[in-house]
Amino acid sequence: MAATARVFIDGEAGTTGLGIRERLLKQPGIALKSLSGEKRKDPAARREIMGEVDLVVLCLPDAAAKESVALADGLGNAAPRILDASTAYRVAPDWVYGFAEMDRGQAKRIAEAKHVSNPGCYPTGGIALLRPLVEAGLVPADYPITVNAVSGYSGGGKAMIEAHEQSGGPSFELYGLGFEHKHVPELQQYSKLSRRPIFIPSVGHFRQGMLVSVPLHLDTLPGKPKAADLEAALERHFEGAELVKVVKTAPTDRLEAEPLNDTDQMELRVYSNAALNQALLVARLDNLGKGASGAAVQNIRLMLGLDKA
Numbered sequence: 001m002a003a004t005a006r007v008f009i010d011g012e013a014g015t016t017g018l019g020i021r022e023r024l025l026k027q028p029g030i031a032l033k034s035l036s037g038e039k040r041k042d043p044a045a046r047r048e049i050m051g052e053v054d055l056v057v058l059c060l061p062d063a064a065a066k067e068s069v070a071l072a073d074g075l076g077n078a079a080p081r082i083l084d085a086s087t088a089y090r091v092a093p094d095w096v097y098g099f100a101e102m103d104r105g106q107a108k109r110i111a112e113a114k115h116v117s118n119p120g121c122y123p124t125g126g127i128a129l130l131r132p133l134v135e136a137g138l139v140p141a142d143y144p145i146t147v148n149a150v151s152g153y154s155g156g157g158k159a160m161i162e163a164h165e166q167s168g169g170p171s172f173e174l175y176g177l178g179f180e181h182k183h184v185p186e187l188q189q190y191s192k193l194s195r196r197p198i199f200i201p202s203v204g205h206f207r208q209g210m211l212v213s214v215p216l217h218l219d220t221l222p223g224k225p226k227a228a229d230l231e232a233a234l235e236r237h238f239e240g241a242e243l244v245k246v247v248k249t250a251p252t253d254r255l256e257a258e259p260l261n262d263t264d265q266m267e268l269r270v271y272s273n274a275a276l277n278q279a280l281l282v283a284r285l286d287n288l289g290k291g292a293s294g295a296a297v298q299n300i301r302l303m304l305g306l307d308k309a
């Protein structure tokens with residue numbers, strides 16, 4: 001890789017693109033290339049700039065992201081590497097899933113990949129909570145999992161931000177009530193669940209911040225594990241991870257969605273009542289941080305060799 005790596009963000013004017021741009025401007029070793037306002041949606045101009053960079057970051061709706069991948073890959077030997085923030089390639093077999101802490105080898109796979117997909121915000125929380133427990137045999141792959149989540153309205157991009165900031169937006173609403181939210185495939189696949197989880201997201205009238213929670217009846221799990229066993233498995237899995245921490249809980253806690261805003265951190269918690277055999281796993285993150293732009297910058301640094309895999 002050249003001393004200064006050249007990066008083009010396709011979709012730089014959007015919510016995720018702007019977040020990535022702001023973070024990359026502070027990073028030595030990266031030179032950002034941009035298209036001016038009237039050219040930013042012009043396929044010929046995008047193709048030309050893609051041929052001049054080492055890495056293209058796609059922050060576009062799915063259909064436009066697919067179009068950009070075709071433009072970039074069409075450059076043959078001059079084709080840049082791609083990090084895609086959309087949902088288009090998250091379970092595609094020839095793409096690497098950009099959740100570096102997902103397992104021990106993932107950062108290296110990201111560092112070496114030609115095509116990396118940045119995870120969805122909700123699956124980042126859900127996979128972090130579930131995959132270590134499934135791998136440890138504490139939660140069976142076919143267990144009937146339910147994931148509930150609440151996000152700030154910036155998760156819905158420019159349109160939802162405008163709706164909330166100009167018209168007041170609803171104070172709180174459930175959605176995904178057809179059980180087919182676009183995040184379910186990646187949530188299921190990378191959590192290693194053989195049974196499709198129920199996933200019900202919601203959005204509140206606050207800009208950013210997210211809670212993802214998974215309720216569990218401990219006495220229905222094999223070996224009837226204690227909450228401490230679940231917590232220990234999460235601690236083992238994320239030992240040494242700078243951006244993912246397991247946090248101790250107290251039954252009197254109240255858990256807000258916003259305290260990690262403007263950070264790239266994610267916190268995992270296990271709440272429980274031993275007498276009732278009930279537990280709740282919760283991930284807290286900034287949907288625009290570890291849930292989007294923060295994870296993207298982590299992947300960009302790995303792909304460009306600026307961080308050790």
Ligand SMILES: NC(=O)C1=CN([C@@H]2O[C@H](COP(=O)(O)OP(=O)(O)OC[C@H]3O[C@@H](n4cnc5c(N)ncnc54)[C@H](OP(=O)(O)O)[C@@H]3O)[C@@H](O)[C@H]2O)C=CC1
Pocket residue numbers: 010011012013014015016017040041042058059060061062064085086087119120121154155156157158159287288291292293
């Ligand atoms: N918001 C979030 O929390 C997260 C979003 N994502 C994903 O990132 C992607 C972008 O989302 P987000 O930033 O929220 O969306 P936004 O709507 O905020 O931004 C999308 C940007 O893409 C531009 N755009 C649309 N079509 C084209 C095109 N054909 N060519 C060039 N540019 C185009 C838009 O232009 P214009 O400004 O003219 O509308 C806009 O600037 C989506 O795939 C989303 O799923 C991923 C993780 C989290």
Ligand SMILES: CC(=O)N[C@@H](CCC(=O)OP(=O)(O)O)C(=O)O
Pocket residue numbers: 085086087119120121122151152153154155156157160201202203287291292
């Ligand atoms: C509140 C809200 O609308 N959130 C978005 C998800 C945002 C996100 O991070 O997902 P992607 O990375 O897949 O865009 C949604 O549910 O579609």
